[in-house]
Amino acid sequence: EELCKYLNVSVTKWHGEANKTLKERVIKHPNGIILITPESLEAMFVNKPYNVKQLFSNLKFVVIDEIHSFIGTDRGTQLKSILSRIQSLNNKPFNIIGLSATIGDYDEAKKFTGNESKTKVLLDRTAKEINAQFRYYKNENDELPIELLKDLYIETKDNKVLIFPNSRGRAEEVAVKLKKISDRTKGHPNYFSHHSSVDKEVREYVEYFAKNNFRQNFCICCTSTLELGIDIGTVDEVVQIDATHSISSLIQRVGRSGRKDGEESN
16 A cells, blocks of 8 residues: 555555455446455455456456465365366456465475466575574473563563564463563563454554554464464564474464564564
8 A cells, every 4th residue: 555655556455354435436437456365365256256357357366465375275176176266257458476485395385376388486585684583381281381581571672573472372371461471571572363263453553553563562362363464564573483384474474573684583
């Protein structure tokens, strides 16, 4: 939106919680950029197929963000099916661009986008330093040990931090307990949880605060909701509690920190 407002290019968000008026406007006058999920496209094919033709018969580009998350999955198969159906409605072939920071097998990615021989791979070979620390705490209970939480508070209290537990319940536990420690030690008050069960308005407030707050430190305990896509500005440090579900997920999470030129990921 920030880029396109100077170019007179409209940007429309299309998902279950998106503004209905803006959706109807872009259907009447298809133009600009639509940010949409495969599920929303599938629903459009089922419920309002005439909208698909109206919107995408003159489609020029499809950008698949985090393309690695689609390769070799059922959701990826669904997306390929949707793109094939859109192509059959299109006046001309459209171009597909895949974006990812974690792809290792470029041949699989080229197969996903269609014509392998005509698909180019552009690589950013800029070196990126990573400062990693590993800490182990013995735990025989359902709740995290107090030693871990105390150490986590000391480690993160003076930075802008994302903490990734592997469940929504654990994210809530960490956020609440770190906030209590901070209250007792007169630290900053900015401890938040962010996951799919958090109310939409609250999630958006947390994202806005993180992106537009330049002076205050904060700590967001989150699930995969902040692993991909959403821009929350500068993050100093990322903490992973327990092992991630995949290597690509770990790389994505670590890459949320050190986004400024010359900075290392922590």
